[in-house]
Amino acid sequence: MAEPARYDIAIVGASIAGCAAAIFFARNGARVALIERDPDLLAYKKLCTHTIQSSATPTLRRLGLTQALDEAGAIRHDAEFHTKWGVIQSATSADYGYNIRRSTLDPLMRRRAITTSGVGYFRGCSVRGLVETNGRVGGVTLVRHQGAEETVLARLVVGADGRNSTVAQLAGMPARAAPNGRIGYFAQYRNLPLPAGARSQMWFLEPDVACVFPSDDDVTVVTAMPSRDRIAEWKSDPEGALRRLFAGLPNAPRLDEGERVTPIMGVLEYPNLSRKAFKPGVALIGDAALCIDPVWAIGCGWALQSAEWLADAVGAAFEDEVEIDQRLALYGRRRRALSGHRCLINDFSSGRPFNLAERLMIAAAARDPACADHFVAFGSRSIGAAQFLRPSALARALWVNARHTLAPPRPAASAAGRTLN
Ligand SMILES: Cc1cc2nc3c(=O)[nH]c(=O)nc-3n(C[C@H](O)[C@H](O)[C@H](O)COP(=O)(O)OP(=O)(O)OC[C@H]3O[C@@H](n4cnc5c(N)ncnc54)[C@H](O)[C@@H]3O)c2cc1C
Structure with missing residues (x-):
């Protein structure tokens, strides 16, 4: 076997989470090994409906990708939501997301990542094992497409290897599953x-x-x-x-x-999976950490954002293993912003209709522009569950719905405003 290669960070998976992390870490000055099992530079994720929520637009801007997305023909995403109470549409559109096919996005991001100074690309290399040094994870073993085995030593191994994360399995980071009642x-x-x-x-x-x-x-x-x-x-x-x-x-x-x-x-089978996102020497980002009901089109945004949160948490501390492990706790704290979303999404993915609080907020959003903006900010994951259900928002929704119930009937709605039965 060849001499082990030495890097600061080893990232497993060169899809959107891994490529974003590689760019951010390398910009901080780290030497990054980006390891991808698929040898095709144009490979892309097939199971995706291609929407990136606006919560991730600041991350895309920081990555310097928005101009390339516009040039590639991405559609700026904002949405209308049809409900039995009417149509919800944001009045102000504070920020927009992007709709771009993964066949366009993934190769674009991979090209950016592997041409970033400091990134070494391990193409067609499948990670099969973890190296342990000083009682913590200190690298990976991988098999090249042609069958040769190699070792990459790194102070931090990042699992960006998707829903069935090999890194998580090897590191003993099991997934908690919640059933999904929809196909x-x-x-x-x-x-x-x-x-x-x-x-x-x-x-x-x-x-x-x-x-x-x-x-x-x-x-x-x-x-x-x-x-x-x-x-x-x-x-x-x-x-x-x-x-x-x-x-x-x-x-x-x-x-x-x-x-x-x-x-x-x-x-047909897509239970929600979540894992603890770090342990000494290892961090998980993207679907490897949280892979949740695609109904809400949030996995891509969170893949990009979690890469940013991790790189920001580690910062320039990538040369010191003790400090890296301390800083992983900061990453864990940053991720807590997703807990409320995860709970609500897991619950809704049972396949149930809206509960009382959702009916209150969604009916009000269909009837009132301020409530619509609030709902869109939540749906695009720009605000968390606690802010969505804060007392002032609940009070406004109650007032809007009460006013609507007491108001005289309105003239017939237009086709666009037609409600669902
Ligand atoms: C039906 C469906 C629709 C969806 N629609 C949307 C949507 O509209 N909007 C949205 O935001 N999200 C959507 N998602 C979710 C979204 O696709 C994922 O959240 C996103 O792709 C996660 O990106 P990732 O980089 O974490 O992982 P992935 O894209 O899964 O990438 C993992 C990478 O790791 C590599 N890899 C795996 N194992 C190894 C190994 N051992 N060694 C080396 N490399 C390895 C893989 O080859 C791959 O390149 C949808 C999901 C589904 C199922």
Whole structure:
């Protein structure tokens, strides 16, 4: 076996979390080994509907990627939400997210990461083991595509290797699972006429959910997340089920007016997984740390943000193992901002309809611009669960709903404002 290579940081996985972390760490002056099992530089994540929430837009700006996203044709994401109380739409649009296909985004980010000074790219290398030094993790062993085994020593190993993280398994960081009561089906359509233009759309059908995400290159991602008890219907005829669903939605595109350019992909088992995100010598980011119901399209944003939080927490301390381990606790504290989201998302993913608090807030958001902004800030994960349900927001929602109930009936709604039954 060759002499071990020595780096400050070894990052396992060169998808969006790993590439973002590599850029941030290298900018701090660290020598970074970025290790990816897929030898294809154009590889991308297939199971994704390509929306990055606006909570991650500041991270994308810091990475210096927003201009490249615009040039690649990314659509600036803001959304309208169809509910049985009416349509929720942000009045102010404080910030926007991005809709960009992973076939565009992943190679773009990988190119940026591996051309960043200080990053060494281990292409087509699968991590199979961890090296232990001084009672803590101190590197990885990997197998090259051609079969040769190598060791990379590093003061910090970062698991950015996705939902089934090998790093987490090897480091003894088990996942806690919560069931998901919905299944998912999605496909890409080209030249699909969109009643809401470039705006993303989401329909809450309680318990089913449907979405449309206009994306780069005139491609629109069409998604359905039906309740698991409809699995037989969807499995036997996904195309028919998708068409029937969208034909019955207000202000929705008619799928036969566009050209479907991918197979309809089905996701039948996707329990929510979460792991403790660090231990001495190891940190997990992205899906490796938290992989949660795709209904809310938050995994990409959190993959980028968690990479930023980790690199910021470690800062320039990457030469001292003791200090690195102390600083991992800062990363853990930063991640606590996601706990409220995780609890609410886990609970909603049981496939239940909205609970009382959600009905209060969502009905008010459909009726009042300030409540709509508040709901959109929460849905885009720019504010946490505690802020979403803070007393003043609950009070305003109560007042809005009471005023609506007492008001005389309004004239018939427009097509766009038509409510779900
Ligand atoms: C149906 C569906 C739709 C989704 N839609 C959205 C959406 O619209 N918006 C959103 O924000 N999120 C969405 N997500 C979630 C999103 O795709 C993930 O959260 C995101 O891709 C996580 O990125 P990551 O970099 O952490 O992991 P991944 O993208 O999974 O990357 C892991 C990388 O690690 C590499 N790797 C794995 N093991 C090893 C190893 N042993 N050695 C070396 N390399 C290794 C892999 O090859 C891969 O490149 C969706 C998920 C699903 C299932």
